[in-house]
Amino acid sequence: MEIYAVIMAGGAGTRFWPRSKEKKPKQLIRIIGSNTMIQDTVYRLKGLIDEEKIFIITNKIQKLKIKEQLPQINPKNIIDEPFGKNTAACIGLAAILLESYSNDALMVVLPADHIIKDVDLFQSTIKLAVDFAYSTKKLITIGIKPTRPETGYGYIQFDDKQLSQNIHKVLTFAEKPNFATARRFIESGDFLWNSGMFVWRVDVILNEIKTYMPDLYDGLQMVKNYIGTHEFEKVLTQVYGQLKNISIDYGILEKSDNVAVVKGDFYWNDVGSWEAVYEISEKNEDGNVIVGDVYTARTYGSYIFSPRKFTAVIGVENLIVIDTTDALLICHRNNAQEVREVVDYLKMNKRTELL
Template identity: 40%
Template sequence: MLCALIMAGGKGTRFWPLSTEKRPKQFLKLLGEETMIQMTVNRIKDLIPKDRTFVVTSSDYVELVKNQLPDLPSRNIIVEPVGKNTAPCIALSAFYIEKIYKDATMIVLPSDHLIENEEKFRDTINCAYDFIQNNEDGIVTLGMKPTRPEIGYGYIKASETGKLKIGNEVICKVDSFVEKPDLDKAKRYVEGENYLWNGGMFIWKATTILNLTKKFLKSTYQVLEEIAIATEDEYGSKLVENYCKVQAVSVDYGIMENAKEIYVIPCDFGWDDVGSWHAIERYREKDEHNNVVVGKVRNIEGNNNFIVGKDKLIITVGLDDVFVVETDDVILLCKKENIDNIQELRKIIL
């Protein structure tokens, strides 16, 4: 039984001022007429029905999830009382899903990524699912073939030997997970064939990730098990009382770096984690002067600008290489060369 777990608890601070703690980027229409979380759910709906699609999110965002995904059953919203990184979040969800669907296989998906070739993406998931049915202790992750020397992503080093063919996909054993590199290393990774971008997507049996949590994060497992065995009436109070006790650790560091049976499918279905304003700029339509313009904007004699308006008419004259973003509370104007420092600027300003 294939189930989807969509992680939607991030704060999205790199997209300030459009993204805020009250409404982070997964709930914004950054790339079109759908929000990022709506895009994520809709691209898998032909493969995994809504009753087997789960969203794990902060208690602060439950109403946003309900409003944006009205067809999602309320029971399929898993609440994380406080952020503790991805390993506890995923294990909490695995306990929850396994109680509803025994012998569930889970695909874990971030809520804010772009997939251009969605049919190919679904085919890849099917291949990974078939592999897991015959390798129940295994883990499959999706690795993206790098198209540029990216220093903002982690990488997966795939083994050069022992490759398997499942359907139309090749599955390789994972040699290691690699931290974000410097530029020189990133260039070498692009040139090599066995380094892939880590997209943070995993397929495994719910019981497999729980067993690995028990093995490598024992105290976290014990806390979550106590929550999981609570009665329906006690579950909410046990969750709030105990979840704060788990270890805050990523699934990559806490589980992946220690597990043995990890495999990767090299993918080229057009993936981007949409992690910065520059990523949004890559996919937005541009005019003849390479400007991205959204909303009520008059851009006069300007080139290579990114301008997002909301209610007011924004007029720019003779400006090049700038970001302009209007929200209810803030108008941000900065040179493009400074936009990658938006998190630090936000801390100073606020």
């Protein structure tokens, strides 16, 4: 068995505008701590997976920045997709590339933009998943024990009976619920947060793609014939242009009867909005998170980011204020998920200088 990591790093991070832009999205900026999120994702693998076996799937716009931030990763291992086609295509592409390196490959699939604490516990969870996935040929997803009725995450329902220690058969996947449904999930005790982290053998996931997504499989087989040739990029672009935009969850995991979940006890947050950043950041006595040269008075429960110019905020509550060189965002914390609408507006009006 040869263990590889595949880090998915092609997202645009639209809910983190105006700090997150197409050329430098959420995973490539410092949001929490001194490292970028993709740097932390790679560092968490130290001692678990060799650096030469870490692959990153991204796009042409972000590839250069990723190379700059991760000089320890072989540039040949940083693969750019011609178009964003969601996680099924991304994972399928990674699988055929790894298959060309080893006929006994196992892949650990990780998003580039999550915050995880308790690295030792994270690594022991991945090791457990690796051993089980290899020996049983199961598709493994990592589920996080929920601490609150969160509406921003998908959920995994599991069978109470253990397949092995902390490993259960998956019964159903549930999309992001409303608050009442999320609370019911928590109270039932048999739901976990869907972390979007996966572990499986390359031969197994390719077989599942062949079964449930034959069009994707056929496209991947065409691409596979050109790996290592000058025609690879051209053929990949042609194939990707015809692929459907489908997640691995919807395309494979919700249909397959071969899915198990490993329970993760480590702290995990997918940091999906500025509100999530506020929640996990250290706050002052007024409940404010302050980054930069900021004056506040009678201001409570707010996240204020203004490192480049002096900013004064007076008499408000529960606001998000993000001040950058070329744009200013002010919104209520309850509306943090709607920041992506600004990006849609800018695209519609061809304001590319702000994207």
